Amino acid sequence: MIHPTPPGTxxxxxxxxxxxxxxxxRLRSAFEVAGFGEVWTPALEYEEVLQTGDERAAGAPYRxxxxxxxxxxxxxxxxxxxxxVVATRYxxxxxxxxxxYFAHAYREARGAGVQREFLQGGIELIGVPxxxxxxxxxxxxxxxxxxxxxxxxxxxxxxxxxxxTLLRQHDVAEEDQHAMLEALSRRDLVELARMxxxxxxxxxxxxxxxxxxxxxxxxxxxxxxxxxxELHGLLEARGVADRVIYDLGLVRELGYxxxxxxxxxxPAVGFALGGGGRYDELIGRFGQRALxxxxxxxxxxxxxxxxxxxxxxR
Amino acid sequence: MIHPTPPGTxxxxxxxxxxxxxxxxRLRSAFEVAGFGEVWTPALEYEEVLQTGDERAAGAPYRxxxxxxxxxxxxxxxxxxxxxVVATRYxxxxxxxxxxYFAHAYREARGAGVQREFLQGGIELIGVPxxxxxxxxxxxxxxxxxxxxxxxxxxxxxxxxxxxTLLRQHDVAEEDQHAMLEALSRRDLVELARMxxxxxxxxxxxxxxxxxxxxxxxxxxxxxxxxxxELHGLLEARGVADRVIYDLGLVRELGYxxxxxxxxxxPAVGFALGGGGRYDELIGRFGQRALxxxxxxxxxxxxxxxxxxxxxxR
Numbered sequence: 102m103i104h105p106t107p108p109g110t111x112x113x114x115x116x117x118x119x120x121x122x123x124x125x126x127r128l129r130s131a132f133e134v135a136g137f138g139e140v141w142t143p144a145l146e147y148e149e150v151l152q153t154g155d156e157r158a159a160g161a162p163y164r165x166x167x168x169x170x171x172x173x174x175x176x177x178x179x180x181x182x183x184x185x186v187v188a189t190r191y192x193x194x195x196x197x198x199x200x201x202y203f204a205h206a207y208r209e210a211r212g213a214g215v216q217r218e219f220l221q222g223g224i225e226l227i228g229v230p231x232x233x234x235x236x237x238x239x240x241x242x243x244x245x246x247x248x249x250x251x252x253x254x255x256x257x258x259x260x261x262x263x264x265x266t267l268l269r270q271h272d273v274a275e276e277d278q279h280a281m282l283e284a285l286s287r288r289d290l291v292e293l294a295r296m297x298x299x300x301x302x303x304x305x306x307x308x309x310x311x312x313x314x315x316x317x318x319x320x321x322x323x324x325x326x327x328x329x330x331e332l333h334g335l336l337e338a339r340g341v342a343d344r345v346i347y348d349l350g351l352v353r354e355l356g357y358x359x360x361x362x363x364x365x366x367x368p369a370v371g372f373a374l375g376g377g378g379r380y381d382e383l384i385g386r387f388g389q390r391a392l393x394x395x396x397x398x399x400x401x402x403x404x405x406x407x408x409x410x411x412x413x414x415r
Numbered sequence: 416m417i418h419p420t421p422p423g424t425x426x427x428x429x430x431x432x433x434x435x436x437x438x439x440x441r442l443r444s445a446f447e448v449a450g451f452g453e454v455w456t457p458a459l460e461y462e463e464v465l466q467t468g469d470e471r472a473a474g475a476p477y478r479x480x481x482x483x484x485x486x487x488x489x490x491x492x493x494x495x496x497x498x499x500v501v502a503t504r505y506x507x508x509x510x511x512x513x514x515x516y517f518a519h520a521y522r523e524a525r526g527a528g529v530q531r532e533f534l535q536g537g538i539e540l541i542g543v544p545x546x547x548x549x550x551x552x553x554x555x556x557x558x559x560x561x562x563x564x565x566x567x568x569x570x571x572x573x574x575x576x577x578x579x580t581l582l583r584q585h586d587v588a589e590e591d592q593h594a595m596l597e598a599l600s601r602r603d604l605v606e607l608a609r610m611x612x613x614x615x616x617x618x619x620x621x622x623x624x625x626x627x628x629x630x631x632x633x634x635x636x637x638x639x640x641x642x643x644x645e646l647h648g649l650l651e652a653r654g655v656a657d658r659v660i661y662d663l664g665l666v667r668e669l670g671y672x673x674x675x676x677x678x679x680x681x682p683a684v685g686f687a688l689g690g691g692g693r694y695d696e697l698i699g700r701f702g703q704r705a706l707x708x709x710x711x712x713x714x715x716x717x718x719x720x721x722x723x724x725x726x727x728x729r
Contacts, residue, residue: 104464104499104701106457107487112500115452115514122443122453129436138429139436143420143532144458144489144519145477150418163459163487165479168523173421173477175458185418186426200429205458209482218457387418 109210109217117405121220124249124405125203128222131245132201137224139201142182148172153386154181155357163207175207180357180380180396183225188388196228196392203401216402223377223398227384230393232328235361235379236335242365242375242397243341250408254367254374255344256397257313259351260329261362261378264309271302285310286352310350318347332361357383363397369410375399423524423531431719435534438563438719439517442536445559446515451538453515456496462486467700468495469671477521489521494671494694494710497539502702510542510706517715530716537691537712541698544707546642549675549693550649556679556689556711557655564722568681568688569658570711571627573665574643575676575692578623585616599624600666624664632661646675671697677711683724689713 106112113121129139148164151174163175176182179202191198203222210217224241226234239256246254264285268278277300284292290310297307312318316333319326329347336342346366353362353376362378377397385391420426427435443453462478465488477489490496493516505512517536524531538555540548553570560568578599582592591614598606604624611621626632630647633640643661650656660680667676667690676692691711699705 104467104503105461107459107461107481107485110457110459112457112496112504113455114500114504115454118453118455119447121455133433139432140429141427141432141435143424143426145421145424145521145532147419147421153418163479165477167421171421182426186428189418190426190428207459218459 107217109215111216111218120408121401121405124408125220125222125401127249128245128399128401128404129201129203131248132224132241135199135241135244137199137201137226137241139203140183140186141202141204142176142179142186144175144205144207145173146176146182146185148174150185151176151181154184154383163209176204177208178206178398179204179221179223180225180377180383180398184380184383184394185387187227187384187392187394188390192388192390197234198225198227200225200227220401221375221398222401222404223375223396225394225396227394228392229395230381232332232335232361234393234395235332235363236339238377238395238397239332239336239345239363240339240341242363242399243344246365246374246399246404249404251367251404251411253369253411253414254365254407255346257346257348257351257364257366258329258332259348259362259364260326260360261352261358262360263326263349264306264352267306267309271306273300273302281306282352285350286354288350312349313346316342316347318349322349329361353378361395365397365399367407367411369414370403370407372403373400374403374407421531423529425530425532434722435715435719438722439534439536439715441563442559442713442715442718443515443517445562446538446555449513449555449558451513451515451540451555453517454497454500455516455518456490456493456500458489458519458521459487460490460496460499462488464499465490465495468498468697477523490518491522492520492712493518493535493537494539494691494697494712498694498697498708499701501541501698501706501708502704506702506704511548512539512541514539514541534715535689535712536715536718537689537710539708539710541708542706543709544695546646546649546675548707548709549646549677550653552691552709552711553646553650553659553677554653554655556677556713557658560679560688560713560718563718565681565718565725567683567725567728568679568721569660571660571662571665571678571680572643572646573662573676573678574640574674575665575667575672576674577640577663578620578666581620581623585620587614587616595620596666599664600668602664626663627660630656630661632663636663643675667692675709679711679713681721681725683728684717684721686717687714688717688721 357380358378360379364376365374379395381393671694672692673695674693678690679688693709695707
């Protein structure tokens with residue numbers, strides 16, 4: 102008799118669970134000491150609410166009907182539910198709001214070994230605009246991961262609107278924009294080059310994604326990366342600038358990002374540990390008050406794998 | 416704009432969340448010190464797996480289809496998933512197994528204010544038969560709640576098979592058995608009396624549910640409660656016999672219980688904080704090895720309310 106769990110889900114036995122608890126305790130403690138209070142939201146939301154946040158956030162993932170025929174869906178991240186919480190429960194309160202979470206999210210990704218139920222731990226900083234907010238979020242995640250025993254981790258920083266703006270400026274058709282951003286998010290530079298060539302676009306659109314490295318990248322970019330330069334200054338002041346990689350081809354799949362985007366790496370493992378960015382328009386979709394916001398979510402099980410990989414390298 | 420959460424679900428904001436985390440940390444620590452290792456199982460299971468555990472455990476609750484057309488369902492408790500884990504992951508290992516969990520479960524209960532997503536914290540002791548296993552589980556839950564700051568809590572203990580056996584012995588039709596057990600689980604003694612009368616059953620079937628109190632109840636019961644007497648002796652030896660209420664009308668709604676059943680109370684609040692019992696046939700349904708088992712699940716949010724109510728009474 103074999104009784105499997107659904108694809109992309111798994112059981113966690115005590116030995117691993119103890120390590121995951123220790124890791125989440127470290128991260129939570131770092132977040133709370135910095136003033137980020139933990140919240141919980143239901144695993145199930147009305148699909149309409151998730152779609153208010155981002156059309157692609159709902160839809161394909163796990164959906165079901167409640168007894169009134171309303172469509173419910175398992176959350177695919179915590180950023181949209183927290184935007185709902187801020188708009189509905191903190192509507193009258195004075196920002197900024199500093200919130201954190203540790204909760205499972207659900208995505209219907211395909212492929213062997215791809216997780217569909219994953220434990221996210223993250224922070225949301227709501228009401229602090231521009232580079233000041235981004236610097237606080239990036240520096241806190243770097244510090245929290247250091248507390249958790251990582252010491253080789255890096256945060257990639259890009260501008261989520263930069264490439265999109267360029268494509269619009271060159272009157273690239275909606276459909277082609279989508280295909281190019283998709284190729285970019287997969288880091289498929291061959292496909293990207295093919296499209297730049299076919300559409301007769303300037304070489305800059307090919308060069309930009311190759312600009313990846315230290316602050317010199319920001320100097321070399323002949324386009325408007327002024328806010329990233331400002332962010333770099335703030336990260337220097339916080340003493341974490343050496344942990345950052347600027348990456349002008351970085352784009353994130355979720356559509357609600359409006360500015361800086363982040364990706365967390367560790368050279369000990371070959372996958373991103375998490376990501377996030379600035380989403381200044383999301384809170385306003387749930388209420389009468391628009392609030393600038395940014396955040397980062399970590400995949401706790403991936404951070405755990407990086408933790409173990411770093412230990413082996415020591 | 417109002418963006419509600421689905422019925423029976425709620426957001427938890429930082430102040431409450433800190434208290435819930437502190438409470439779960441206390442309970443987990445008590446369980447782990449006693450040798451119960453924490454496990455995690457996916458929130459979604461194949462419905463067939465849940466139904467293998469208990470037909471009523473699946474079905475009505477939240478169900479959906481995966482991309483292969485298989486029916487998935489949100490777990491309605493952790494006991495069935497853990498029975499699956501023990502059968503599939505500990506098939507060759509030497510019992511006993513001591514496991515604990517802190518996870519949300521989902522039930523489609525109706526009524527205003529009735530929770531459908533609730534955080535359960537509990538223990539499962541697998542491989543220790545009879546009163547010895549039950550005494551360990553009951554004593555540990557009493558100690559863990561004391562660690563968490565409760566000092567008026569009680570555990571009700573009944574025999575989940577006693578009333579069922581009597582109904583069978585008196586040849587009560589299946590349908591009437593079901594109705595009587597249902598009335599009993601609602602503590603509807605008026606309806607129960609009506610049925611005892613209508614079916615011409617002996618007065619004992621009416622008197623049994625009224626037997627509730629200290630160990631003298633076990634003396635007064637003119638039926639086979641030998642194992643409960645043995646359990647009482649073991650609870651006396653563990654120094655917790657004074658926290659226990661014997662309740663010969665106690666039945667639990669889930670069908671997998673085979674012997675002693677438990678319910679956790681606190682006089683400061685008017686609802687049960689949790690419950691459980693012995694389920695000696697469940698593990699065997701998932702594998703080749705039958706193992707005796709028992710456990711108790713606490714509703715962590717209800718324990719939190721009892722904690723606060725006790726504080727107000729001090």
